[in-house]
Structure formats: C-alpha cells, structure tokens
Amino acid sequence: MSPSDEVTKHFRLVKQQKAALAKLGIVTLQDLLFHFPSRYEDVGAAHHIADIVPNETVTVYGEISNLEKKLSWKTKRYVIEAMLSDATGSVQVRWFNQPYAAKMFEHAKYVKVTGKPTGKSKPYFANPTIEPMPNLPDVFEAETPDAELFPVYPESRGISSKWIYHAIHKILASGVHEKVEDCVPPKILEKYKLPTLATALVWIHTPQKNKDASAARKRFAFEEVFLIQVAHQKDRHDTQELKAPQVDANEDALKSYIDALPYEPTKAQQKSTRDIMNDFEKPYPMSRLLEGDVGSGKTTVAAATMYAIARGKLTGKEHKPPQVAYMVPTEILAKQQFASLIEAFEHSPIQIGLITGSGCQKFPSKVNPKEPTKISKAQLKKWVANGEIPIVVGTHALIQKTVQFENLAYVVIDEQHRFGTNQRKKLAQKDGSAPHLLSMTATPIPRTLALTIYGDLDLSVLDERPAGRKEIRTKVVPPSKRDEVYTAIRSEMTNGRQAYVICPRIDEPDPDKALALRVKSVRAEAKRLQKGPFKNYSVDMLHGKMTPKEKEDVMGKFESGDIDVLVATSVVEVGLNVPNATLILIEGAERFGLSQLHQLRGRVQRSSYQPYCYLFSDTKTKTSLDRIRTLEKASDGFALAEEDLKLRGAGQLAGAAQWGVSDLGMEAMQNLKMVEAARNEARLLVTKDPTLSKHVLVSERIQKNLSNLHME
Numbered sequence: 017m018s019p020s021d022e023v024t025k026h027f028r029l030v031k032q033q034k035a036a037l038a039k040l041g042i043v044t045l046q047d048l049l050f051h052f053p054s055r056y057e058d059v060g061a062a063h064h065i066a067d068i069v070p071n072e073t074v075t076v077y078g079e080i081s082n083l084e085k086k087l088s089w090k091t092k093r094y095v096i097e098a099m100l101s102d103a104t105g106s107v108q109v110r111w112f113n114q115p116y117a118a119k120m121f122e123h124a125k126y127v128k129v130t131g132k133p134t135g136k137s138k139p140y141f142a143n144p145t146i147e148p149m150p151n152l153p154d155v156f157e158a159e160t161p162d163a164e165l166f167p168v169y170p171e172s173r174g175i176s177s178k179w180i181y182h183a184i185h186k187i188l189a190s191g192v193h194e195k196v197e198d199c200v201p202p203k204i205l206e207k208y209k210l211p212t213l214a215t216a217l218v219w220i221h222t223p224q225k226n227k228d229a230s231a232a233r234k235r236f237a238f239e240e241v242f243l244i245q246v247a248h249q250k251d252r253h254d255t256q257e258l259k260a261p262q263v264d265a266n267e268d269a270l271k272s273y274i275d276a277l278p279y280e281p282t283k284a285q286q287k288s289t290r291d292i293m294n295d296f297e298k299p300y301p302m303s304r305l306l307e308g309d310v311g312s313g314k315t316t317v318a319a320a321t322m323y324a325i326a327r328g329k330l331t332g333k334e335h336k337p338p339q340v341a342y343m344v345p346t347e348i349l350a351k352q353q354f355a356s357l358i359e360a361f362e363h364s365p366i367q368i369g370l371i372t373g374s375g376c377q378k379f380p381s382k383v384n385p386k387e388p389t390k391i392s393k394a395q396l397k398k399w400v401a402n403g404e405i406p407i408v409v410g411t412h413a414l415i416q417k418t419v420q421f422e423n424l425a426y427v428v429i430d431e432q433h434r435f436g437t438n439q440r441k442k443l444a445q446k447d448g449s450a451p452h453l454l455s456m457t458a459t460p461i462p463r464t465l466a467l468t469i470y471g472d473l474d475l476s477v478l479d480e481r482p483a484g485r486k487e488i489r490t491k492v493v494p495p496s497k498r499d500e501v502y503t504a505i506r507s508e509m510t511n512g513r514q515a516y517v518i519c520p521r522i523d524e525p526d527p528d529k530a531l532a533l534r535v536k537s538v539r540a541e542a543k544r545l546q547k548g549p550f551k552n553y554s555v556d557m558l559h560g561k562m563t564p565k566e567k568e569d570v571m572g573k574f575e576s577g578d579i580d581v582l583v584a585t586s587v588v589e590v591g592l593n594v595p596n597a598t599l600i601l602i603e604g605a606e607r608f609g610l611s612q613l614h615q616l617r618g619r620v621q622r623s624s625y626q627p628y629c630y631l632f633s634d635t636k637t638k639t640s641l642d643r644i645r646t647l648e649k650a651s652d653g654f655a656l657a658e659e660d661l662k663l664r665g666a667g668q669l670a671g672a673a674q675w676g677v678s679d680l681g682m683e684a685m686q687n688l689k690m691v692e693a694a695r696n697e698a699r700l701l702v703t704k705d706p707t708l709s710k711h712v713l714v715s716e717r718i719q720k721n722l723s724n725l726h727m728e
Contacts, residue, residue, distance in 0.1 A: 017190040019046035027183060032667045036174030045192050047623065048183060052220055052236065053167035055268060056229060066104035078102040078110070083122055091204055099128055103395070104324070107133065124148035128168065147182070184221050193217040199713040200239050206698050210235040213673045237687075238694055245698030246708075247718045248471030253706045255472070256300040258450040260329035261425040264652055265340045269327035269364070273320050276363045282480040287314050291476050292321045292454060296426075302452035305470050307461060308478030309653040311485055311619025314456045317478070318342070318428050321454070322500045325426045326366055328405035336403040338425035341451075343414050345431050346565045347372045348571055352593060353430070354379075354409045357552045358388065369396050370563045371410035371419065374564050378405065458618070460611055460653030464691045479654065488617050490647045491631040492605070502549040502629050505599050509553060509580055513625065514619045515599035517541060518616055519584045520607050522559045536603040542583040553580035560585060561614040586616060595623035605631035606640045610656045 017026060021043055023037060042048050045703025063074045078100040086095045092669075096111040098121070103481050109129060118314070121127065145166075169177040181283035198205075198213035205212060211219060211231055222230035265529050270293065274281060281289070288306060308314040322340045330338050342357075344350045351665070354370040358379050360369070365385065370377040376396040383390035398407045404424030408414060415427070455473065466475060493501050519536040538559050546555040556579045558570050573579045582597075600620045605613060617629035631644055650656050701711060708715040 017045060017187065017192045019044065019049070019192055021045050023048060025184075030174075032174035032722060033179075036172040039172045040170065045187055046196055048180070049193055049196065049217055049221075051169060051180060051184075052409050055168050055422045056165040056223065056226075057168055060065050065100070065107050068107065068133050068139060070133050070135060073132050075128060075131070076100065076102070076107070077126070077128050077185055080124055080127045082122060083479065089421050095373065100127070108138075108143055109144060110140055110144070112143060114143070121146060121148065133412055147179070147185075148669075164467040165226065166219060167223075182435045188218060188221060197713055198712075199717045200242065201701075201711070204242075205235075206237065208693060210238060219510060228334075233672075234305075234690075235719065236411075238690055241691055242694040242698055243714065243717055244468055245471050245695045248693075248699060249698045249702040250706065250718075251472040251710065252303065255303050255450075258301055259448055260296075260299055260301045260452060260535075261338065261423070261449045263296055263325060263425045263452075264329045264331070265293055265321075265324040266327040266329075267293075267324070270320055270324040272364060273360070277316070277720070279482055280318065282313065282478070282482060284478045284480045285307075285317050285482075288317050288476040288478060289320050291474070292317070295474075296325070296452060302449045304454050304476060305466075305473040306454055306456045306476045306478065308458060309460055309718070310458055310492070311481055311621045312458075312478035312613060313482050314430075314458065315356065315477060316455060316461050317476075318430070318454060319357060320424065322357075322360060322407060322428060324368070327364075330423055330425065333337045333423060336423055337406040339400070339403060339405070339421050339423050340407045340426045341421070341424060342407065342409045342428045343412060343430065344409070345411065347374065347411060348567055349430070351568065351652065353569075354388070356593075357407065357409065362386075366407065367405045369400060369405040369408040369414060371396060371414055372564075373411070373413070405684070405711045423449045426452045426454070429458045431458065449627065458580065458615060460614070460657040462654075462658050464688050465657075466693055467691050471698075475656075480643065485621055486624065486626050487651055488621055488627045488629050490631065492631045492633060492641070492645050492648060495632075495634060498632065499549075501601065501632075504628070505551070505601065508599055509550075509626070513575065513599060514577065514594065514597040515577065515581045515601065516597060516616075516619060517545065517581060518600065519583065519585060520604040522561055523526055524587060538583050538585055545581060545583065550581050554578060555581045555583065558582055559582040586612065592630060593622055596625075598625045598627045599625070599630075600628070601630045603632050605633045605644050606635040606637075610643065610646065610659060611653065613644065614653045614656050617647070618653075693706070 023029070023042060024034065026045070029037070037043070040051060042051055063076055065076055065078065068074050068076065081099050081101070083096070083098045086097065087093070088095050095114045096114060096523055098107050098109045100107050103280065112136060113686055119547055128145045128147045128149055129141055130146075131141045133139035134142050154512070156435040167177075167181060169180040169481040171177050171180075194214045196213060196217070198214070210216075218234065221229040223229035223232070243341065270289070274289075292302065292304060292306075295304060306314050306317060322342065325338050325340055330336065334443040342353060342355055350370065350372050354368065354377065357368055365380055368379045368388075370379075370388070371393070376393045377388045378391050378396060378399070379388040381387050383389065396405070397419060401422060408419075408421075410419075413419070455470075461469070491501075496663045509515065515596075519538045519541050521537045523537050523539055538557050542555055547715045550586055556566060556570055556573065558574075562570070570582070572581070574582050574597070598620050600617055602608070602613065602616060605708075608616070617627075620627040620629065629647075631647065633641065634642060646656065646659055650659070701707075701714070705711055
C-alpha cells in the first residue's frame with residue numbers, strides 16, 4: 017500500500033460507495049487518512065464477560081465460535097447467533113435481520129465486541145459493533161483497561177462511519193501513515209511540542225485516551241492555520257514586490273472634506289484615515305482591511321481618502337488626476353453610493369461615473385451641474401480610459417477587461433469581495449504599478465478569524481459609533497406577544513417612521529415535502545400584513561428573485577416614503593441606508609447567526625430617531641433562545657461575533673463556510689495563541705524562503721488543499 021494509491025485498488029466498492037467517497041473528496045488512501053473523526057463516543061471500559069451488567073454499554077474481547085445462521089419461525093427474519101468466550105465465561109451474540117454478518121466474521125477467531133447486553137437471567141448482545149482482532153489484548157490483568165474512544169466519522173449516503181473506521185484501521189495496520197510526508201518543519205513541531213504526522217494520524221483515528229485525541233486535533237488544527245498563514249504571507253510578500261503608483265494624495269483636499277462633515281469624526285475614523293494616507297506613501301501597494309461595526313462610519317473614511325487621491329497628483333502625469341474604482345456587491349448599493357458621493361463632495365464638485373448592468377451615469381451634468389446625467393456605456397468607458405473621470409462606482413464588472421483606466425491608483429471594495437495579487441496584476445498600469453487596495457466589511461469578525469482569513473491584509477478597526485446615534489432597543493418576542501408588537505409598530509408609523517419585516521425565505525414551502533422548512537416567506541407574509549396588521553399602510557416586498565429594475569423601483573419608493581413596510585429577505589443586510597426606517601421585525605430569528613442579526617438590525621440605526629428591533633422566534637429550545645437573547649443586552653458587534661463563535665460552534669459561524677476552512681481548522685479560531693503562533697512561524701518561513709523553493713511540501717499542500725480558500 018502507498019499513500020497515493022486509489023482507494024478502489026485496495027477496497028471492493030459498489031457504485032454507490034464510489035459516489036459517496038467522491039462526494040467526501042476521498043480518492044486516495046492519503047485522502048482517507050485525512051478524513052478525521054467529527055467526534056468520539058465513549059464505548060465503555062473493557063470488561064470480563066463474567067462482570068458485564070445488562071443495559072450498560074461495554075467492550076468485551078474474546079474468542080468467537082459456533083457462528084450459525086437461522087430463520088426465525090415467528091418473524092421469518094434471519095438471526096445470526098454466535099458464542100463469545102473469555103477466561104471468565106461466555107455470552108451469546110445475536111444479529112437480527114443481518115444475514116451478511118455470518119460471512120463477515122466466519123474466518124475471525126478473536127474479536128472485540130461493543131454493545132449493550134440485554135436480557136435479565138441470561139444477558140446477550142443484540143446487534144453489537146464487532147471488530148476482528150489478530151490476537152487478544154491482555155485485558156485479564158487485575159486492573160480493568162481504560163474506557164475506549166470510538167471515532168465517529170462524517171458520512172455520505174453509501175458510506176457509513178463504520179466502513180470508514182474499518183478501512184482506516186486496515187490502512188494503519190499496513191503502515192501507510194508512516195509513508196506520508198510531514199509538511200510542518202520538524203523545528204516547529206519540536207518548538208510547540210506537537211506530535212509528528214505519523215503519530216498524530218494514529219492518535220486521531222485510534223486514541224487510547226482523550227489526551228491523545230486532543231493532542232492530535234491540536235496538531236492538525238495548527239497545521240491547517242499554519243498553511244493558510246503561509247499562503248497569506250506569500251501573497252503579502254508578492255504584493256510588496258509590486259510597484260505602487262507614485263501618487264501624491266492631497267492633504268488639503270482631505271482636510272476640506274473632513275471640515276465639511278456635519279459631525280466630528282471618531283478617533284477610530286481619524287486613525288484609520290491617517291493609516292491609509294500613510295500607506296499611499298509606501299513604495300508598494302496598500303493592502304488594508306477596514307473592519308467596522310454597523311454604523312461605525314466606514315464610508316466616511318473611504319470617501320475622505322478617495323477624495324484625497326482624486327484631488328491629488330501622479331508623478332510625471334500632473335495633467336491627469338489619479339483614478340479611484342469603488343466596487344460594491346449589488347447594483348442597488350452602487351446607485352446608492354453614487355448618490356452618497358455626489359452629496360459628500362458637493363462643496364467641491366468632482367467628476368464621478370457610475371457603471372451598472374442597467375446603464376451608466378455621470379456627475380455633474382453639463383445641463384445641470386448639481387444633477388447627474390445618463391450617458392452611454394461606450395461614452396463613459398471612453399472618459400474612464402482617457403482619465404477624465406477620477407472616481408468610478410460600480411459592481412464587480414468595474415474591474416473586468418472591458419473597463420480600462422488611464423491612471424488607476426486606488427481600489428475600494430465594499431463587502432463580500434476578496435482581491436488578490438493576481439487580480440491586482442491585471443489592473444497594473446502601463447508603467448507596471450498596481451493600485452492601492454482598501455477592502456471594507458461591516459461583518460464583525462473575531463480577532464482570531466480576522467488574523468487567519470485576512471492574514472495578508474493590514475487591519476484597521478472602527479470600534480466607535482458616531483455621536484448622535486441612539487442604541488437600538490432589541491426585544492425577543494414570543495408568539496403570544498405578536499399583536500402587541502404590531503400595535504407598537506403602527507404607533508411609530510403614525511409618527512412618520514418606516515419598517516422592515518425580514519423573512520427567512522422567499523416562497524412558501526412545498527406542502528408535499530415533509531422536511532421542508534416551515535418558516536415565514538416574503539410573498540405570503542407581505543399579503544398577510546397588507547390585509548391584516550398594516551391594512552391602512554403601504555406594504556411591498558424585496559427579494560433576490562426580482563430583477564434589478566424591480567428592486568430599484570421598490571427601493572426608490574421605500575427611500576421616498578411611498579412604502580411604509582418593506583417585507584424582505586436578508587438581501588437588505590448589506591448597505592441599504594434609509595434614515596427614516598427605524599423599525600425592524602425579524603421572523604424566525606433563531607435561523608440567523610448573531611452577527612447576521614446584528615447586521616440586519618443595523619439597517620434601522622441610520623438617524624437620530626429611536627430605533628427598534630423585534631426578534632420573533634417559535635423555538636422551544638433554551639439554548640437557541642438564550643443565544644438570540646444576547647442581542648437584547650449586547651450592542652457591540654465584535655462581542656457578539658465572539659459569542660457566536662462560542663455558542664454556535666466555529667463551523668456554524670456566519671460566512672465561515674465560504675472561506676474553505678475545515679471544522680478542525682475552525683476549532684483553532686477560539687485559540688488566539690495558536691493562531692498568533694502559526695502566523696509568526698509562517699511569516700518567518702516566507703521571509704527566509706519567499707518562493708517556498710526550500711519548502712516544496714508546504715507549497716504543494718497549499719496548492720492542493722487550499723485552492724478553495726477564498727483569499728481573493
């Protein structure tokens with residue numbers, strides 16, 4: 017056996033089993049070895065047969081004999097019977113309706129049996145777990161051996177945890193695990209007292225005690241975070257090898273923008289702005305993540321630095337301004353940010369372009385200098401290409417080949433986009449320089465996760481809320497109090513306020529599907545609310561199946577106040593800004609992560625009016641209720657993100673799946689020391705070996721295992 021051998025070479029598999037293994041990503045024996053248990057079951061201590069007690073799970077080692085297949089006269093089902101014996105006695109073992117059991121163990125002499133003996137006068141094992149043994153372990157000493165941990169593996173239809181367990185035992189017995197090369201340098205293993213790869217593989221699959229399993233999981237968690245960090249540090253090194261645009265950001269323009277703001281920027285905003293301005297002076301392109309809670313003022317920081325660049329100069333190109341690309345995830349948000357920038361720069365008008373799928377606009381219009389005008393896409397692209405328009409707003413299409421910039425110096429990305437070295441190289445200018453990059457996210461991320469997922473970026477955090485914003489009053493509402501909430505919402509709407517109602521799904525579930533999610537849908541709830549609680553108000557809906565034009569029309573009406581209640585999915589989570597909307601009601605709140613709920617309620621914290629958030633939940637589970645009740649007391653998104661990590665488990669953290677980090681790797685996210693250690697070791701390794709030519713195994717593992725990690 018060799019680690020690179022395909023599983024089919026050593027195991028006879030039916031079509032369904034092959035499909036199941038493919039679904040689990042298992043092709044080779046090495047893949048199977050790296051398919052780790054999701055948990056362990058304590059199957060009880062090994063017992064002498066004479067000492068077993070009915071209805072208690074035990075493990076017994078012994079010799080199997082008298083294997084016989086019978087047909088029950090009453091039920092007409094097959095019953096397999098056998099006798100299990102050790103030095104202290106014998107016990108009968110029976111398998112019901114499992115005719116294949118006789119063939120599985122007809123050549124076995126010694127076995128390990130785990131199960132719960134049943135029967136009072138003469139106990140017997142019914143359908144136990146049984147494993148052939150080459151010989152009997154020494155379990156007949158005075159002391160009873162420790163309880164055994166039985167691994168339980170992630171399954172797929174066609175392949176059971178039990179099959180995986182036996183297959184891995186066969187592989188370990190052949191010594192294949194000792195032939196797998198360890199990608200973690202020996203000095204690092206020694207420094208952090210981590211087991212070698214061969215030892216860790218044995219401990220994670222066949223732990224003798226909890227300490228073994230824990231040590232193995234710690235080692236593999238460290239390994240995964242270490243590899244992610246190496247990939248990030250290499251990206252960071254490659255970026256710093258690129259040449260930055262020689263741009264002179266305009267400090268006077270920055271000051272004039274900040275002085276014109278109707279409020280005093282927070283200290284966090286001032287620091288982040290200064291960090292970005294300092295980055296513009298470096299010889300290599302900026303790579304920075306601006307992370308801020310809902311309503312912390314990220315857009316203000318982005319706009320200020322964009323204005324400073326657009327009003328600045330490029331060395332050797334003084335006649336053409338540096339250009340800025342502002343990329344957002346949706347067309348709705350692109351149009352909203354376009355309008356926001358026009359308003360933000362009204363004290364000193366600057367040309368701004370908008371590119372979306374439904375059309376293009378330019379500000380200012382030649383006819384009316386205070387209004388934008390619609391223009392053709394070809395015309396706007398021409399002006400962008402010759403450098404006449406310094407700021408361009410759009411979706412991801414903004415950075416594709418069809419849009420050419422003359423002097424692109426700064427790219428700002430708002431939510432849900434990663435931007436790697438390769439993408440930045442595609443935007444490189446004729447002189448070979450690559451633009452500065454600012455990524456922004458309103459999703460509060462625990463520090464350990466931010467250090468890992470965004471390890472290639474410098475981090476700026478906005479942890480203060482601008483003055484004048486009121487705390488959101490959040491309430492978890494049981495079904496019996498629903499009418500009281502509707503009354504409270506109507507009272508606020510009488511005063512001119514507006515409301516969001518968030519539902520987990522768009523359409524009603526198929527009534528013929530037994531396992532369909534029974535939760536509120538946007539379409540049905542909009543009709544119910546219009547006919548019932550809000551019959552005297554205007555109710556409309558917004559969801560992902562609508563066309564861009566339909567979404568734009570609805571949002572336009574909501575922003576102008578023509579719609580009182582907007583029933584929507586979590587599509588409103590990112591970026592929508594309607595200051596007059598101060599009420600949000602979230603149906604099925606237990607189905608959202610704490611961070612996502614916090615994002616959603618942030619939609620109503622956009623003005624000096626008192627905002628309210630009502631969380632409707634039908635859950636009877638105390639854990640689930642306690643989790644969402646943390647929102648009643650906590651207003652800080654970063655604290656909630658840490659709480660979500662603890663309560664829901666790392667694998668359930670909102671957005672975690674998209675990063676391609678395994679459950680085992682996510683366990684490490686709760687261990688700041690481990691993440692920092694892995695980050696430091698990765699930084700040292702890349703500093704000494706930036707091309708990874710001396711660490712070929714590390715390079716290969718990054719290419720193979722982390723190709724799905726969303727680093728861009």
